[in-house]
Amino acid sequence: MRNPELIERPPAGPDPGPTRPANGSPVPGLVATGVLSVALLLALGWAMGGTQWLTHPGFRAWQTVCLAITVQALPFLVLGTLISGAVNAFVPAHVFSKMLPRNPALAVPVASAAGVVLPGCECASVPVAGSLIRRGVTPAAAFAFLLSAPAVNPIVLASTAVAFPGKPEMVAARLIASLATSAAMGWLWLKLGRSEWLRMPSRHTGHQHGHSRWEEFRLGFQHDFLHAGGFLVLGAMAAATFNVTVPRSVLDTFADSPWLSVLFLAALAIVLAVCSEADAFVAASLTGFSPTARLAFMVVGPMVDLKLIALQAGTFGRAFALRFSTVTALTAVTCTALTGWWLL
Structure with a gap:
């Protein structure tokens, strides 16, 4: 198998083809998708x-x-x-190679642990991870950071402690299970990932001749925000549909089974798409479920949910998003079950 780490580095020359017009406007296909979605929704409502x-x-x-x-x-x-645009415009590529170990297998846990220092949720981690890969960081390390940053940053851990007062083991379990999942996914990509699964935006990164760095920052921020924002809205629409159509009585059906409750709350976290800074309070309110099941809600949600899958599809391509999200969900549930059995 070819080593994807040697294939996915960004080209040094000009872009093979633009993904947006030269004036920096968003991708026309994305605008068309949003307009079509609204039109279909209005047509359905009119027919009803x-x-x-x-x-x-x-x-x-x-x-x-x-x-x-x-x-x-x-x-x-x-x-x-904002961070993605700043990285592209102001940070030299060699900075990242100095921060991470040269050995990709060692760079994965270092990048996973680095998620502790960045307050943010999954919406922030996707464009940051894309920027890191375009700047030369090994994709395995970037994906480990993508998964850990929304799950183990100080704001999330503090909110978990507030949502579960007097239960420090829940905070520790969330930290351990999330770090284990992110590191495992980085190593899995390093071993099994293929370059054809990963479609990086062809937007040129770094400073371009004739543009000031502030102009590069503005164009990069504009492109990434409009591109990711469209998929965020589509993911939010899907999550809202589930919230409205699934009756609350379904929750009681699964609460009595230890294993089904874990799987159900993991699936619920995926479709509810609650921000990682707030999901601990939602999990704490599900008192009918076991601590391990509620831990699964908090571990899976920041790593795999509808809006995150949509953001990944828009940034890295659908082939990557479907494979990566499926394996991440299975890995997160496994790490949660083992951590819950150990600590809870």
Whole structure:
């Protein structure tokens, strides 16, 4: 098998083809996707009964949930794209090679542990990880950071401690299970990843002749924010649909089974797409479930959810997002079960 780490480095020359017009506007296909989604939604509502559906309580609830998810994630998406733009414009590529060990297998746990120092959620980690890869960081280390940053940063750990007062073992379990999952996924990509699964944006990175660094920062931020923001909205719409259509009585069906409860809350975390800074309070409210099941909700959610899958698909391609998200979910559930058995 070819070593993907040697293949995925960004080319030194000009882009093979632009992903956006020269004036820095967003990808036309993304705009078309958003317009088509809205048009289909309006057409469906009209077919269901004219404009009366706009005032239906179910649609109002869907609208509220969709808006809440988007507004909750938007500040962190802005944070991530600001960091991504700053990295592309101001940080020399050789800085990252000095920060991480040359051995990719050792760079993975170092990058995973580095997630502790960046306050942010999964919306911020995707553009940052993409920027790191474009700047020459091995993809395995970038993916380890992508998974750990939203799960083990100080804000998330502090919110977990507040949501579970008097239970430091829950904070420790979340930290250990999340670090184990992120490191395992980095090593798995290092061993099994293929370059054809990963589609990096062809936008040129670094300083370009004729552009000031601040202009490069502005164009990079504009491109990444508009590109990722469109997929964020699509993911929020899917999560809101689940919230409205699935009755709460379903929760009680799975709570009595130790193993089904873990799988159910892991799946629930994927579709609810709660921001990692707030998911501990949601998990704490699910008192009918076991501590391990609630731990699964907090470990899986920041690493795999609908909006994160959409963001990964928009940044790295659908082939990558489907494979990476599926394996991440299975790895996270396994690490959660082992950590819960050990600590909880």
